[in-house]
């Protein structure tokens with residue numbers, strides 16, 4: 001079947017600062033939370049690789065931009081590394097070397113015909129603010145972030161017209177404080193809520209500042225909602241799915257798009273003694289400064305069922321008292337990453353946004369397939385023959401375009417990632433790129449088969465897709 005890509009529908013790619021840059025030129029006090037975690041728990045990072053060298057984008061960005069030009073990519077998202085943007089994170093003294101790097105990258109992209117989209121925080125919260133203020137636990141960090149946002153808009157807003165306040169703001173505190181699986185291993189559900197709330201507030205402040213500056217662009221946030229599927233139509237399973245949606249999706253969607261917190265969320269958290277104090281003035285900021293558009297990172301479905309067992313009264317409150325994860329027999333898997341492959345999530349998420357959030361403009365800011373041991377697919381010229389990635393993209397795009405044809409307000413698809421890059425903990429284990437990165441000193445780049453295929457769909461605005469797909 002032939003699929004036509006709608007006019008003006010963006011076909012882009014993404015990455016982030018910390019996952020590509022490397023530490024060349026980084027100063028003593030410029031560790032981000034991620035850098036600190038890498039230094040403290042290097043053993044959890046696959047084969048010891050991490051942000052230290054990453055893809056050495058600091059020195060090699062022009063090579064990547066040239067490859068973007070080669071495949072005629074039109075949009076690229078990355079982030080500014082907040083931790084590296086200042087030499088003094090409280091006095092907001094800009095690191096002019098780093099700011100120049102960002103400026104150079106923007107210019108290089110524009111010269112290659114690629115529109116830069118910038119995110120203010122892709123987990124790069126400065127470690128000095130984690131030390132002094134316990135990171136997003138503090139209202140002070142919200143104000144420091146707002147100061148940072150203003151300077152970033154003033155410096156780059158003439159050339160960057162699409163901004164994101166955060167990437168997946170729910171993720172770090174979920175891993176750190178809700179699930180306590182990351183350093184510093186503290187389980188604290190109330191702190192999880194506080195970090196969520198402070199990020200919603202910080203995002204609203206950035207939106208407010210951006211609109212005041214009147215730079216003729218727009219500002220959104222990249223969220224990672226999970227499309228939730230109940231095991232069955234039973235009331236209990238349906239409730240489990242609704243609770244998961246409330247605690248992990250609506251918790252950001254509703255305040256950021258509608259300007260308010262879901263009352264049900266507040267009631268449940270209050271009943272369990274974990275709700276947080278909120279100031280009327282801050283709630284007004286959230287109410288008045290909703291997003292212009294949304295970025296959605298979408299990789300896999302979430303399947304739940306009603307819990308098998310009653311909660312243990314001694315375990316601190318965690319939303320998982322409302323659901324168990326359900327393992328669907330026969331599901332297709334990306335075994336390298338351990339994620340289910342279910343391309344229909346694209347369609348279902350599009351309709352979810354259309355039906356529940358006023359059809360806000362949005363785009364897929366991440367989707368992609370991380371695969372292990374890609375060297376086994378290199379041909380005699382060294383090109384990775386990643387047909388599985390092409391099949392994965394085709395199927396996801398096809399479902400997304402179907403939703404657009406039915407009135408979903410989705411403006412594009414940005415693949416994660418343009419080049420292979422460093423993942424939290426998995427480092428270079430799973431490769432995501434259209435471009436391969438060798439782990440040699442030069443971090444040599446080479447186009448994969450998927451890069452050339454991406455070029456062909458950008459040029460022809462069409463692609464073929466099979467009705468059924470098995471992912472080998």
Ligand code: BG6
Nearest residue numbers: 167168297370416423424426430
């Ligand atoms: C997204 C993040 O959740 O998924 C990226 O925004 C991340 O930073 C990507 O790299 C893929 O996940 P992972 O864990 O395989 O790198």
